[in-house]
Amino acid sequence: MRQITFREALNESLRYNMRNDDRVFCWGEDIGVLGGAFGVTAGLINEFGPGRVIDTPLSEIAIVGAGIGAALGGLRPVVEIMYIDFTPGCMDMIINQMAKIHYMFGGQSKVPMVLRIVTGAMGENAAQHSQSFYSFFVHTPGLIVVTPTTPYDAKGLLNTSIASENPVIFVENKRTVNIKGEVPEENYTIPFGNADVKRQGEDLTIVATQALVYDALKVAEEMEKEGVSIEVVDPRTLKPLDKETIFNSVRKTGRLIVADEGCIHCGIASEISALVAQEIIEYLDAPVIRVGSPDTPCPFSPPLEKAYIPGKQELREAIAKIM
Amino acid sequence: MQIDNETKIRMLKEMLKIRSFEEKIQELYHAGYIPGSMHLSTGQEAVPVGVCLNLLKSDYLLSSHRGHGHVLAKGGEYKYMMAELYGKKTGYCGGKGGSMHFANVKIGVLGTNGIVGGGICIAAGVGFSIKYQKSEKVTVCFFGDGAANTGAFHEGLNFAAVLKAPVVFIIENNQYAISVPRKLSDCVEDLSIRAAGYNMPGVTVDGNDVMAVYETAKTAVERARSGGGPALIECRTYRWHGHHAGEPKDGLVYRSQEEIDSWKEKCPIKRLREALIAGNIITEKEVDTLEKEFQQELERAIDFAEKSPYPDAEALYENVYIDEG
Numbered sequence A: 001m002r003q004i005t006f007r008e009a010l011n012e013s014l015r016y017n018m019r020n021d022d023r024v025f026c027w028g029e030d031i032g033v034l035g036g037a038f039g040v041t042a043g044l045i046n047e048f049g050p051g052r053v054i055d056t057p058l059s060e061i062a063i064v065g066a067g068i069g070a071a072l073g074g075l076r077p078v079v080e081i082m083y084i085d086f087t088p089g090c091m092d093m094i095i096n097q098m099a100k101i102h103y104m105f106g107g108q109s110k111v112p113m114v115l116r117i118v119t120g121a122m123g124e125n126a127a128q129h130s131q132s133f134y135s136f137f138v139h140t141p142g143l144i145v146v147t148p149t150t151p152y153d154a155k156g157l158l159n160t161s162i163a164s165e166n167p168v169i170f171v172e173n174k175r176t177v178n179i180k181g182e183v184p185e186e187n188y189t190i191p192f193g194n195a196d197v198k199r200q201g202e203d204l205t206i207v208a209t210q211a212l213v214y215d216a217l218k219v220a221e222e223m224e225k226e227g228v229s230i231e232v233v234d235p236r237t238l239k240p241l242d243k244e245t246i247f248n249s250v251r252k253t254g255r256l257i258v259a260d261e262g263c264i265h266c267g268i269a270s271e272i273s274a275l276v277a278q279e280i281i282e283y284l285d286a287p288v289i290r291v292g293s294p295d296t297p298c299p300f301s302p303p304l305e306k307a308y309i310p311g312k313q314e315l316r317e318a319i320a321k322i323m
Numbered sequence B: 001m002q003i004d005n006e007t008k009i010r011m012l013k014e015m016l017k018i019r020s021f022e023e024k025i026q027e028l029y030h031a032g033y034i035p036g037s038m039h040l041s042t043g044q045e046a047v048p049v050g051v052c053l054n055l056l057k058s059d060y061l062l063s064s065h066r067g068h069g070h071v072l073a074k075g076g077e078y079k080y081m082m083a084e085l086y087g088k089k090t091g092y093c094g095g096k097g098g099s100m101h102f103a104n105v106k107i108g109v110l111g112t113n114g115i116v117g118g119g120i121c122i123a124a125g126v127g128f129s130i131k132y133q134k135s136e137k138v139t140v141c142f143f144g145d146g147a148a149n150t151g152a153f154h155e156g157l158n159f160a161a162v163l164k165a166p167v168v169f170i171i172e173n174n175q176y177a178i179s180v181p182r183k184l185s186d187c188v189e190d191l192s193i194r195a196a197g198y199n200m201p202g203v204t205v206d207g208n209d210v211m212a213v214y215e216t217a218k219t220a221v222e223r224a225r226s227g228g229g230p231a232l233i234e235c236r237t238y239r240w241h242g243h244h245a246g247e248p249k250d251g252l253v254y255r256s257q258e259e260i261d262s263w264k265e266k267c268p269i270k271r272l273r274e275a276l277i278a279g280n281i282i283t284e285k286e287v288d289t290l291e292k293e294f295q296q297e298l299e300r301a302i303d304f305a306e307k308s309p310y311p312d313a314e315a316l317y318e319n320v321y322i323d324e325g
Helices: A006-020 A044-048 A060-072 A084-098 A151-163 A211-225 A243-253 A268-283 A302-308 A312-322 B005-030 B046-052 B068-073 B078-085 B120-132 B151-162 B191-198 B210-225 B257-265 B268-278 B284-307 B313-317
Strands: A003-005 A024-028 A053-055 A076-081 A114-119 A144-146 A168-173 A180-182 A196-199 A204-208 A230-234 A237-239 A256-263 A289-293 B060-062 B109-111 B139-144 B167-173 B202-206 B231-236
Touching: A003 A006, A003 A151, A006 A024, A006 A044, A006 A076, A006 A151, A024 A060, A044 A053, A060 A076, A060 A084, A060 B120, A060 B151, A076 A084, A084 A114, A084 B120, A114 A151, A144 A151, A151 A168, A151 A180, A196 A211, A204 A211, A204 A243, A204 A312, A211 A230, A211 A256, A211 A312, A230 A243, A243 A268, A256 A268, A256 A312, A268 A289, A289 A312, B005 B046, B005 B068, B005 B078, B005 B210, B005 B268, B005 B284, B046 B068, B046 B139, B046 B167, B046 B210, B046 B231, B060 B120, B068 B078, B078 B284, B109 B120, B120 B139, B120 B151, B120 B167, B139 B210, B151 B167, B151 B191, B167 B191, B167 B210, B191 B202, B191 B231, B202 B210, B210 B231, B210 B268, B268 B284
Parallel strands: A024 A053, A024 A076, A076 A114, A114 A168, A144 A168, A204 A230, A204 A256, A256 A289, B060 B109, B060 B139, B139 B167, B167 B231, B202 B231
Antiparallel strands: A003 A180, A144 A237, A196 A230
């Protein structure tokens, strides 16, 4: 099958949805002529014009807020906030409006909007362009939170997100944007709440998200040679969360590492650990270990940033401890 | 501009509809029948009425935490509003919203908002959706002078201007952001001059003169409807009561009785009522009848709200997400 990058897979999904549904439009900072900071919307303005691929003013409150309004008015906005680090400035729109409008008005209105945000530390971007606090959105009732890893997942889940009647936070990790994978040319969807077992194993379950899925797969290959069989489960959507696939894996292996790039404290890794502890603790042969970013801001200096980003080394250490 | 007598009578009627509602729910709130908190717009009736008489049912409206008057002026009905205030299943939002979160999408009320300035950027997007769909609707967005100092005000007005969205932004300037007076909140005389920064028309009008509000809004609404883009209108008015019902001393902690009385002298309803009677457009008796009818309708609304059930326990979990199967 042909191989394309994560970025190209998203671009293909946007193109497909814009061709097939006039209500779909995109806006955000630098998404038109420049094609987005990470190239996801490259070339869309040439096909669909500046009326549907809109370079907005640098106004995050309005980018999200007016996206909500456009959805209330019957459209299907795909809105981009360049970095998750910029969402605190428009958090009122996300938390108080986007997430709550359907509920607080008793189900009268809906906000079928996709908010695309880029996360993750890479390339020495320091404390304000490197974060991964999407667990905050999981903590907010009313939002769907999607965290695709592979190009295949990216295309299928963006299709599902655009078709969804609910507000969706669509998380794109910097480290995965240019990774290639097999993607069918035809259109397809992946349902929310459907985890993917990226690798089968018997001795240990690693539940990993996004870039850490690739790290976990590499470490699992190394460990295979040492006789440790690792299963890698990618939740793909954090809300809804496919608990059953995670639980089934843990029931089989008896050991669990949860790896997510967010800060360890109060993050999704903590939530998944708590769910396993609360519901199937009798299957655990060892304490759960969480792998994630330390409880510090992301530093600039290259060796410090390297120490900050969770990856293969942290996974190896966790495996040594848990086995 | 000539305003016909029929419209003038309708103005009085609509203002009385709001005043009667606000006075009655204030009474009910203090008597313990209405839970939670609520923000009364007594004294500010000319703003929603003057603006909304220019709107069609299909036009959109977004409002603030002080939104009862806007909902009523757009066609909201007492009984469903009362039921919502009581937290009952039959309310506009099934009891999920209450005073700060009224919506009735069928009449274009897309929502009042508990966050000051929360509706401004949303309104810009609603306006964009109208333009995108080549429809001829208009969006109006009401908020207070406090909201005019939020970042959302700047972003929303600029965004609407850049997109040439058909939105009329209305600052309902009632002089106070809770307890903080205008003089501590901004350094301009007319908040409407801020429109110049977005290259849109900005007008300040006497918000207690319903005919002036009506005429000013008419120009802005017609302009927006015909593709001319957004506008900003500041309506100078005054809230007679405290920030919320039940506020200690009902607003007297931070303002004087003389000030309140001087604004009561400028009551928008009194002004129109006296003018219409003096002009032989309506009689005292007809006004009394109107007031009585509203009182009767309120009694029916209270009865409806009282007899309505509370939401079922499982409603707590409903409408968080739309079920997509």
